[in-house]
Amino acid sequence: MTASPVISIDENISENVFYSSPYTNPDSIEAHQIVVYSEDGEHSQIHIDYRLIPRKTNSPDGNYSVYKKALDAGNGVGIEDFVINDTLAGTETNIKNVITMGYYPVAFSPDSKMYAAPRIIFFDDCRNGQYAIDICSVHNNTMLHRELLPLYKENTKNTPMDWDRAAIYGVYWTEDGSSIIYEALGADIDGGRYPTDLVSKKLNIDYAELRKMNGYEETELKSTQDDTGENGDSAPSFPIPGFGGIGAAIALVFNRKLKRA
Numbered sequence: 062m063t064a065s066p067v068i069s070i071d072e073n074i075s076e077n078v079f080y081s082s083p084y085t086n087p088d089s090i091e092a093h094q095i096v097v098y099s100e101d102g103e104h105s106q107i108h109i110d111y112r113l114i115p116r117k118t119n120s121p122d123g124n125y126s127v128y129k130k131a132l133d134a135g136n137g138v139g140i141e142d143f144v145i146n147d148t149l150a151g152t153e154t155n156i157k158n159v160i161t162m163g164y165y166p167v168a169f170s171p172d173s174k175m176y177a178a179p180r181i182i183f184f185d186d187c188r189n190g191q192y193a194i195d196i197c198s199v200h201n202n203t204m205l206h207r208e209l210l211p212l213y214k215e216n217t218k219n220t221p222m223d224w225d226r227a228a229i230y231g232v233y234w235t236e237d238g239s240s241i242i243y244e245a246l247g248a249d250i251d252g253g254r255y256p257t258d259l260v261s262k263k264l265n266i267d268y269a270e271l272r273k274m275n276g277y278e279e280t281e282l283k284s285t286q287d288d289t290g291e292n293g294d295s296a297p298s299f300p301i302p303g304f305g306g307i308g309a310a311i312a313l314v315f316n317r318k319l320k321r322a
Contacts (some may be wrong), residue, residue, distance in 0.1 A: 071265065175271070189215050
């Protein structure tokens, strides 16, 4: 049996930890800031679902992208679902059951050869579902690893959690490949407009092992890291889409962060 590439999990990480590393999709930080700096209840699960229209996620090398499009389901019935586009091969492949409330449906790995996608796995009774992060190969969508999360669509006797319901908000992959961060929103039924709690958790990854699982050797990874090092080391800088210096200052002054569980 192949060992899990997830070494450990950091629970409820802080904002400092979130910003301690750059991500393969810098634009995804905007979605994080929207939910963190929102008024309590302003971004309920219902409100967010209508406001945040899924955007295209591009791989770091520009050869792959994931986006939502209308697909023919047969019998003249069309459905909207996510596809992965391979610009080199000129193909589009449906990637099913990706479920997220944020802007970006997946997070690509630094080498652009894998993606992490939040999914919901339904049990035999189909009454409830458990969330998972699937790490897949971009070439054939083969699942390399599935990390089941301690979160469910609903709170039940057999699947207890702190909230009445939950939803995955966003997923981020660090540029060094060592971490995948996912965010979840939780809500209680008696919460009026369903004000949400936000939790951010970090999966610490054995990236070299994960690349081997995808058919790539450690020597290639080391060569890539050496090339990066030759460009000089510098402290990571993070763009703040939608928040200029004044906007960020205002956000900090009002300190209206979403409640963290």
